[in-house]
Amino acid sequence: MTQRKEKGQKRKREMAEQELQTIYDPQAIEAKWQKRWEETGEFHADVDPARPKYYVLEMLPYPSGTMHMGHMRNYTIGDAVARYKRMRGFNVLHPMGWDAFGLPAENAAIQRGIHPREWTLTNIASFKRVCRRFGFSYDWRREISTCEPEYYRWNQWFFLRMLERGIAYRKRSRVNWCPKCATVLANEQVVNGCCWRHEDTPVEAKEIEQWFLRTTQYADELLDCLNKLEAGWPDRVLTMQRNWIGKSRGARVRFAVEGLSGETIEVFTTRIDTIYGATAVILAPSHTLMGKLLEGSSQQAPNEERVAQMRRMSVKMEDIATAEKEGFFTGRYAVNPFSGEKLPIWVGNFVLMEYGTGAVMCVPAHDQRDFEFCKKYKLPIRVVVQPLAGEPLFAEMMDHAFDEHMEGKLVESGPYNGMSPAAAIEKMAAEAEARGFGQAETIFRLKDWGISRQRYWGTPIPVMYCEQCGMVPVPDDQLPVVLPSNVKLTGQGQSPLASDPAFVNVKCAKCGGAARRETDTMDTFMDSSWYFYRYADAHNDSAPFDPAVVRYWFPIDQYIGGIVHAILHLLYSRFFCKVMRDLGLVNHDEPIARLFTQGLVLKGGTAMSKSKGNVVGAEDMAQKFGCDTGRLYTLFAAPPEKDLEWNDQSIEGCSRFLNRVFRTFSRHAVWVRGAAGRKADLASATEKEKALLRKTHETLRRVTQDFEARWHFNTSVALIMELMNEVQAAEPLRENCRPEVAREVFEITALMLAPMAPHLGEELWEMLGHGEGLGKANWPAYKPELAAEEQVEIVAQVNGRVRAKLVVEAGLSEEELYQRALAHPRVADQIDGKRVVKKIVVPNKLVNIVVK
RNA sequence: GCGGAAGUGGCGGAACUGGCAGACGCGCAGGACUUAGGAUCCUGUGGCCGAAAGGCCGUGGGGGUUCAACUCCCUCCUUCCGCACCA
Numbered sequence: 001m002t003q004r005k006e007k008g009q010k011r012k013r014e015m016a017e018q019e020l021q022t023i024y025d026p027q028a029i030e031a032k033w034q035k036r037w038e039e040t041g042e043f044h045a046d047v048d049p050a051r052p053k054y055y056v057l058e059m060l061p062y063p064s065g066t067m068h069m070g071h072m073r074n075y076t077i078g079d080a081v082a083r084y085k086r087m088r089g090f091n092v093l094h095p096m097g098w099d100a101f102g103l104p105a106e107n108a109a110i111q112r113g114i115h116p117r118e119w120t121l122t123n124i125a126s127f128k129r130v131c132r133r134f135g136f137s138y139d140w141r142r143e144i145s146t147c148e149p150e151y152y153r154w155n156q157w158f159f160l161r162m163l164e165r166g167i168a169y170r171k172r173s174r175v176n177w178c179p180k181c182a183t184v185l186a187n188e189q190v191v192n193g194c195c196w197r198h199e200d201t202p203v204e205a206k207e208i209e210q211w212f213l214r215t216t217q218y219a220d221e222l223l224d225c226l227n228k229l230e231a232g233w234p235d236r237v238l239t240m241q242r243n244w245i246g247k248s249r250g251a252r253v254r255f256a257v258e259g260l261s262g263e264t265i266e267v268f269t270t271r272i273d274t275i276y277g278a279t280a281v282i283l284a285p286s287h288t289l290m291g292k293l294l295e296g297s298s299q300q301a302p303n304e305e306r307v308a309q310m311r312r313m314s315v316k317m318e319d320i321a322t323a324e325k326e327g328f329f330t331g332r333y334a335v336n337p338f339s340g341e342k343l344p345i346w347v348g349n350f351v352l353m354e355y356g357t358g359a360v361m362c363v364p365a366h367d368q369r370d371f372e373f374c375k376k377y378k379l380p381i382r383v384v385v386q387p388l389a390g391e392p393l394f395a396e397m398m399d400h401a402f403d404e405h406m407e408g409k410l411v412e413s414g415p416y417n418g419m420s421p422a423a424a425i426e427k428m429a430a431e432a433e434a435r436g437f438g439q440a441e442t443i444f445r446l447k448d449w450g451i452s453r454q455r456y457w458g459t460p461i462p463v464m465y466c467e468q469c470g471m472v473p474v475p476d477d478q479l480p481v482v483l484p485s486n487v488k489l490t491g492q493g494q495s496p497l498a499s500d501p502a503f504v505n506v507k508c509a510k511c512g513g514a515a516r517r518e519t520d521t522m523d524t525f526m527d528s529s530w531y532f533y534r535y536a537d538a539h540n541d542s543a544p545f546d547p548a549v550v551r552y553w554f555p556i557d558q559y560i561g562g563i564v565h566a567i568l569h570l571l572y573s574r575f576f577c578k579v580m581r582d583l584g585l586v587n588h589d590e591p592i593a594r595l596f597t598q599g600l601v602l603k604g605g606t607a608m609s610k611s612k613g614n615v616v617g618a619e620d621m622a623q624k625f626g627c628d629t630g631r632l633y634t635l636f637a638a639p640p641e642k643d644l645e646w647n648d649q650s651i652e653g654c655s656r657f658l659n660r661v662f663r664t665f666s667r668h669a670v671w672v673r674g675a676a677g678r679k680a681d682l683a684s685a686t687e688k689e690k691a692l693l694r695k696t697h698e699t700l701r702r703v704t705q706d707f708e709a710r711w712h713f714n715t716s717v718a719l720i721m722e723l724m725n726e727v728q729a730a731e732p733l734r735e736n737c738r739p740e741v742a743r744e745v746f747e748i749t750a751l752m753l754a755p756m757a758p759h760l761g762e763e764l765w766e767m768l769g770h771g772e773g774l775g776k777a778n779w780p781a782y783k784p785e786l787a788a789e790e791q792v793e794i795v796a797q798v799n800g801r802v803r804a805k806l807v808v809e810a811g812l813s814e815e816e817l818y819q820r821a822l823a824h825p826r827v828a829d830q831i832d833g834k835r836v837v838k839k840i841v842v843p844n845k846l847v848n849i850v851v852k
Numbered sequence: 853g854c855g856g857a858a859g860u861g862g863c864g865g866a867a868c869u870g871g872c873a874g875a876c877g878c879g880c881a882g883g884a885c886u887u888a889g890g891a892u893c894c895u896g897u898g899g900c901c902g903a904a905a906g907g908c909c910g911u912g913g914g915g916g917u918u919c920a921a922c923u924c925c926c927u928c929c930u931u932c933c934g935c936a937c938c939a
Contacts (some may be wrong), residue, residue, distance in 0.1 A: 092870095236856060243855075243935060250939080269939060282939095314887095325937080361937045367936055368853095445938060559879045563933080636877070637864060643932090649897080650864065653877045663892095705868080715866065718876035725876090795872050798919045802872055842920050846871050850919045 024662035026572070026626020030759040034135050034775075042775050043082075043137040045093050047552045054090035055553050056082045057532055059561030059569070062099045063123035064108070066614040067130040069646060070601040070608045073634045076756075077598055077713070078560045079136045079637065084139075084707050087779040093553050095535040096138040098124050098129060101146035101524045106457040110491050115487065116457040120147055128619045134627040135759055142538040146527035147457070151534065153480030154544040155526050158576070160473050161583055163463070167214045170471070173450060177206035184454040184494065185206075205311075210452035211461060211520070215575050223247055223575055225590055232594035234641075237566040244567050246445025249427040252357065253438035255334035257280055258342065260292060265345070267335055268356030268443060271366060272432070273424035276357040276413040277384035279374065280362040281334045282327065282346045284353040285310035293345065297331035303347075308347045325350050325373045336361075337437040338428070339414065348373060356443060364401065366392070371401040383413050385421060390532040449572065451523040456487055456496035458521030466508035466515035475509050481517070495519040529576040530567055532556055532591065547585055554586065555593045564596040570823040596711070599643040601634070607647075616646055627654045628757035635713035635756055657721055658760055661753070664724065665746060665764050668733055672746055673769040675739035682786060689737045690790075692730055695747045697787035699723045703752050704782060713756065720752055743768065748780050796821040797848040798830040814841040821847035 037043065058078040061071055075096075082094040100120050109116040124145060131138065144151050164166035176185040178195035185203060186193060195201050215222070223245045226238050250270035257263040265281055265396050283290065285307050294303050306328055327348035343361075351360055364374035364381040374381055381395040385408040393402055402408070410416045416424045432438030452461070458610055460481040462474035465504045474481055484503045489498050497503055497519035508515035530544070536553045537545035570592070577591040603614035621630040633654040638644040680693060699719045706716040727745060730736050746768055752773050754761030762774050770777070789810050794817060796804040804824040808817070818841050821827055831851050838850035 161909070239856065239936060246935095246938065248938065267939085271939080348937095350939095352938070355938045357939095363939090367939070369939075372937095443938090566934080639865085642865095644860090645864065647878070649866065650878045658878080660892095702868090710868080712866095714864090715876080721876055793872085797872085797920075800871095800918095805872075838919055840871090842871060846920090848871080848919055 003843075021213075024659045024760075026628060026658075027623075028137060029763045030133075030622075030803065032626055032761045034132065035757045036762075036773065037135070037137075040773075040775070042773070043092075043094065044139050044141060045091055046400060047549055048091050049552065050375055051089070051091040053553055054082075054085045054558075055095065056085065056095040057093075057095065057535075057556050057559045057560065059559070059565060060097045060099045060272050060528065060531060061127060062102060063120060063127045065102050065123070065610045066615065067618045068601070068608045068616075068620060069618055069630065069634060072130075072134060072618045072621075072630060073640075073644065074560060074598055074599050075134065075136050075563070076631045076634050077596070077640050077711075078558075079631075079758070080713060080755040081558060081560075081707075081711075082137050083758055084779065087306060087751070087754070087777060089778065092137075093535070094136075094138055095142040095144075095538075096136070096140070097142075097531060098127065098146065098280050098526050098698060099524065099531075100124060100145045101355065101521075101527055102457045103457070103524075105756065106455060106489060107491075109457075110489050116489075120457075129800050133619060133622050134631070137758070142535045144531060144534050146524070149480040149482050150539075150541070152459040152483075152527065152532075154530075154534070155459040155522060156474070156479050156481060157476065157544060158530065158579075159522070159526075160462060160476065162213060163473055165579075167217065167579060168211060168451075169214065170209055172207050173210045173212070174205045174207055175210070175454070176203045178203055186713075204391040205227075208454075210450055212448040212450050213575070214684075215449045216410075216444060216446055218575055218578050219245055219247070219446050221578060221589075222446070223834060224254035224570065225574070228590060229592075229595075233592075234595065234597055236563070237570065240566045241571060242836055244446060244571065247442060248444070249440075250440045251425070251432060251438055252441045253337065253361070253432055255337060255343070255361070255400070256366060257289075257293070257345070258333040258335060260332070263292065264356040264437075265287065265289060265359050267359050267361045268441065269361055271363065271421070271425070273410060273413075273416070273419075273421040274363040274366045274384055274437075275336065275338050275361060275428065276338045276410075276416070277363045277365050277382045278336055278341075278343055278361040279380045279382060280344050280363060282348040282360050282370075282373070283330075283364050284349050284351040284358040285347055285349060287347075287351075287358045288355045290347070293330050293332050299331060303328065303330065305844045307347060310347070325369070325376060327373060327377060329377075337432070337435070338543065344379075346377075354359065354447070355445065365395060365398065366401055366403050368401040368403060371398070380583040382412065384410060386411050402803070449525075449575070451526055452520040454495040454519075456483075456489055458524055459483070459526065460497065461518040461520055461522055463518045464506050464508060465518070466513055468513050469510040469515075472508055472510050472515065478509065483521075495521070497521070525568055525572050529572040529579050530580070532559075532573075533580075533586075544585075550586055555588055555591055558594045558596065559592045560596045562600070563654055566597065594642070598640045599638065599646050601646055603646045605645070608830070616648075621651075625651060625655045625691055626658075626759075628760045629658055629841065632658065632717060632757050637714065639712050639714050641711075654717075657724070658757060660728070661749070661764070662726055662760065664727060665767050667751075668742060668746070669767040669769075671734060672739050672743045675743045676769050677739040678743075680738070680741040680744040685741065687738070688730060689741045692726065692737060692741060692745055693786045694789065695723055695726045696748050697783050700748050700752065700780060701782045701787055704779070707755070716752070717756065720749065723749060751777060751780050765830075792844045794821065794844070795846040796824055797846065798827060799850055800848060803827050803830050811846055812843070814843060817841050817843065817847055818849075821849065 013507055056078055082092050086092045089822065105116040105120045108119050137581050146152060159168055164771045178185050178198060178201060180195065180198045180201050195203055223242065226241055231236060248270055250268055250274040253267050253269065253272065254264040255267060257265060267281065272753050290307055294300050297303065310326065324349065327346045330347060332345045334345050336343055351358065362370040362373065364370040364379065365383045366385055383393045383395055385402065386392050387402065388407050388409060408421055410419045412422050412556065429440035460483055462479060462481045464472050464474065466472050467841065484500050487500045489496055504516050506515050506521060507518050526596045533545050533550055537549045538548060573591055577586065580586045581589060581604055603616060606614065629651065633651040634644065636654055637650060685693065702719050703716045735743055750761055750764035750768060765774055765777065791807050792810045794805060794806050794808055804826045806820060806824055808820055818839055831849060834851040836849055837852050840848040
């Protein structure tokens with residue numbers, strides 16, 4: 001029999017001895033620890049000024065359908081961080097709740113003939129069960145659900161505060177209307193410009209009164225504060241937010257309309273310096289002046305038809321960008337206030353009513369869109385900015401607009417000739433203001449936040465309309481305005497609440513007369529814009545939260561969620577924070593210090609979703625492998641910010657690994673426990689022991705680094721796997737090292753695993769003889785003296801190619817290293833007969849000898 | 853069109869500040885133990901040539917800087933994401 005065979009048989013006997021203990025039963029272990037955690041209130045955190053706090057939060061889920069591994073990835077990352085921070089001594093706030101209002105519940109309810117509340121509560125129960133099954137370290141005392149009056153009354157309260165300050169206001173605005181459903185559609189329900197349920201029916205624009213929040217009042221601050229977030233937020237998100245806010249400096253200029261006394265067309269431009277090159281004024285099809293302009297023109301009827309057609313066209317957002325430029329002459333002229341020149345007024349499909357003033361001055365020589373438009377309709381092109389370098393431009397020869405405004409000087413621009421565009425922009429805006437036909441202006445792409453939804457399953461907007469008093473806010477002491485439960489949902493008509501007379505008819509809070517309640521509900525983004533404050537003080541029934549409590553916990557140290565919320569949710573949350581600050585409720589400007597956007601979990605190349613049928617259910621996973629395996633796999637399979645392609649085979653590797661860890665620990669548990677209290681000292685350690693300790697502490701060093709800086713948990717897992725491989729290679733352990741050494745190795749291993757596979761971590765910790773759970777354990781300190789290498793492997797290169805590897809004592813001098821490399825036969829061979837032209841020595845790493 | 857991210861074995865991925873490309877895991881191949889194995893353990897596993905020693909090639913393509921490039925520079929290609937006629 002070979003030696004290896006003997007070894008194998010011996011190990012097998014050993015394993016058989018321990019057979020009863022060597023079966024890793026994740027179901028039993030996980031249930032055991034979850035029960036224990038619950039009993040001890042392990043994850044409850046309360047204000048404690050004596051300890052440093054850490055608020056880690058995962059975006060609250062919308063409870064629909066089943067929880068899959070895509071959800072779990074988010075929470076696993078957050079949980080690993082929460083547990084790590086606890087081990088580091090932080091007072092960790094880690095809550096969970098439910099984004100429970102929303103359209104899908106309403107639709108599901110209509111489809112199934114049940115109440116949205118029933119549907120939602122069922123889903124919440126299921127989501128919560130799965131979260132518990134995964135053992136996430138949430139403080140469940142703080143659980144919130146946005147569809148409960150205890151929560152949404154504060155939405156209403158915030159709304160009323162905003163109303164008082166003029167931040168909430170009402171105006172007529174367009175909504176999407178499906179004529180077949182006879183209902184308002186949410187933007188998400190508009191597919192290719194058509195109703196999602198009637199794909200052949202174009203959505204119509206309908207104007208109704210709606211509530212808005214003045215986010216634009218904070219536009220500048222929302223933009224500027226992004227700079228403060230640079231250290232903690234992904235660039236991608238900052239960029240998206242900057243683009244969304246879309247600050248643009250320019251000028252507003254009024255053009256008088258010929259033949260319509262007193263009427264002017266306002267134009268916004270960032271290039272007022274090119275105004276002498278304007279050859280037309282172009283209006284958006286839905287411009288408010290359109291009716292007056294067309295009235296009485298020779299082409300009135302056909303032109304009105306054209307406008308109507310363009311308005312219909314502009315619904316299809318899909319191909320707006322690529323659509324051919326269309327337009328026509330209205331028959332009227334505007335006067336360039338600078339030059340006095342008469343410019344034809346056109347209508348153009350590429351001018352947006354929603355941006356700027358809904359009208360542009362058309363400067364074909366210096367704007368590519370205007371250029372294309374004028375080429376198509378044979379409008380004149382006039383160059384008014386010439387490049388500083390190179391050939392002068394001639395209109396007839398241009399094939400695209402010259403819009404590089406940094407390098408040019410003005411021509412054919414009256415008194416401004418010779419100026420740089422930058423100087424002219426300033427001078428001309430001042431001139432416009434002095435002469436009363438314009439001024440410098442900054443505009444934003446950001447629009448006010450429309451929060452009215454003609455839906456049932458949301459927070460009622462707390463106002464009423466009285467014939468005598470007009471709009472009357474619901475007084476605070478009448479909050480909450482409770483969402484009635486017995487409203488018939490048909491998916492037809494306007495706001496479902498309007499069909500409930502018991503809800504609608506109310507006594508005016510001012511005069512006591514007959515009034516009608518507002519029947520729209522709030523956008524659910526309202527719910528999620530401040531929920532993380534509520535967690536801090538979840539059961540306060542006299543205020544949304546106690547400012548003192550919030551002061552302790554805020555800002556959120558780490559927020560974790562999907563990139564899908566990069567713009568709206570986060571922007572609204574930041575807006576809310578600023579409003580709260582101005583209300584004196586909080587003392588910070590930004591609610592979230594650090595943001596992490598995790599990647600998606602894909603199966604078959606696309607994100608998991610029920611409709612695609614590619615979900616891996618979280619509960620199934622816990623049932624099959626145990627949740628620790630599921631957690632470990634989601635951390636191991638990819639770095640957390642990248643998308644993760646789910647692989648049913650690959651996860652078995654993680655299962656095997658945890659099994660192996662469990663068996664190794666149980667095999668040696670009794671032996672190792674015997675060494676409790678004894679230190680593994682280096683002085684008396686054998687080479688094998690030193691190697692093991694070194695590997696352990698080097699692993700600890702790098703895993704700690706992963707948790708502190710990079711969050712590359714995939715490499716952490718890999719490192720721990722390597723360590724276990726090393727331990728396995730050192731078998732039979734009892735012959736190769738003393739129990740105190742093994743104990744140190746095992747303890748560190750258990751502690752490192754704890755944030756990622758917490759149930760097994762606890763179990764292993766207990767196996768090592770610790771009576772108290774990991775709640776009392778600290779993250780181990782890495783000992784540099786144990787990780788220090790005495791010997792290092794040096795790569796010896798000749799002309800940049802590896803020719804040999806030599807193991808030498810650490811810390812050798814450059815010259816000594818060079819000599820050692822030179823002495824290696826394989827190196828010597830390569831150098832033989834050639835001239836050494838250069839030698840590069842990197843201490844403890846490499847020697848490269850360049851020869852000719 | 854603009855902005856951003858990324859491209860490494862059969863697959864997921866590693867390589868920290870320019871210093872051994874492919875750690876770790878999956879898969880695959882061979883073996884051990886087995887009545888059996890979809891359990892467990894061991895060995896091998898980028899490609900080509902070679903019995904081996906070893907050699908050559910290799911990180912999307914091309915070029916460059918360097919003793920040394922997945923890493924830096926230029927250029928092109930591809931994929932994904934966001935914005936999309938923003939005046």
